[in-house]
Ligand SMILES: NC(=O)c1ccc[n+]([C@@H]2O[C@H](COP(=O)([O-])OP(=O)(O)OC[C@H]3O[C@@H](n4cnc5c(N)ncnc54)[C@H](O)[C@@H]3O)[C@@H](O)[C@H]2O)c1
């Protein structure tokens with residue numbers, strides 16, 4: 194805290210905006226039901242319409258690219274896919290350009306751990322798209338190392354990418370949203386590993402980084418709601434993606450299916466409906482919460 198009383202007051206005002214505002218005082222949080230005169234079909238479409246521009250981190254990954262297509266299908270105007278290896282997304286981007294002519298789709302090479310890279314990617318995204326209204330954080334890494342063998346470097350890397358990287362991107366984007374004075378939606382990707390320990394694979398670093406995302410979600414929702422920024426997370430169960438393929442995972446995959454009431458892994462497409470809900474007008478009163486999309490795995 195600064196010594197000077199004036200600076201302290203300014204800081205306090207900035208850090209603690211009025212939390213309880215009436216609807217009239219805080220138009221950013223006011224619901225916007227469908228306009229009078231809409232047909233039933235128009236009302237249904239309006240509910241899950243996605244407006245504005247989005248940044249998706251980990252944007253070359255399987256779940257992110259599936260999310261990108263869904264947001265575009267629901268009306269997203271512009272999209273910036275951020276990834277440490279953005280070239281991996283190029284074939285999908287070519288096909289998205291064909292499917293959604295006229296929409297602006299760009300990529301940025303961003304390491305989400307790098308605060309200044311995040312700030313400059315927000316600026317260049319805004320320069321091209323004009324605004325940022327949605328942030329979906331998918332960038333993440335997983336490792337299967339026994340805790341007794343874990344090196345500090347691996348532990349830190351997992352937490353840096355999964356937790357700190359999510360925070361830095363949210364902070365960079367929220368600063369832009371506050372500057373715009375428009376409502377926004379931030380969606381983190383937690384995991385069922387945030388709720389229960391993975392089995393049989395040893396993933397203490399991954400699990401704890403994802404559990405921290407649940408707390409980050411609530412903390413930022415509490416701080417940023419008065420700016421009209423909603424913050425939520427999704428907790429996917431085991432999805433059929435590259436992350437869950439590879440040597441040694443056959444036994445694990447069998448075990449995951451046996452322990453799932455639906456007896457199967459999820460398809461990336463099955464995460465997109467819940468994501469669209471969190472980013473649309475229909476999800477406007479969902480804030481500071483986590484939604485498990487896991488076929489019921491966490492139910493028993
Ligand atoms: N696949 C699943 O079953 C599953 C389940 C629960 C949660 N998740 C979470 O969903 C997210 C996406 O998973 P996925 O299966 O699509 O994985 P993925 O490996 O296909 O995608 C992750 C992406 O993050 C990028 N990335 C890694 N480090 C980065 C960094 N420092 N900066 C920027 N980008 C970086 C990678 O290049 C990759 O494109 C992850 O956060 C993961 O933990 C996945």
Ligand SMILES: OC[C@@H](O)C(O)[C@H](O)CO
Nearest residue numbers: 335384385386391430431
């Ligand atoms: O809990 C499921 C996921 O978070 C993840 O896909 C898995 O732990 C990777 O092995």
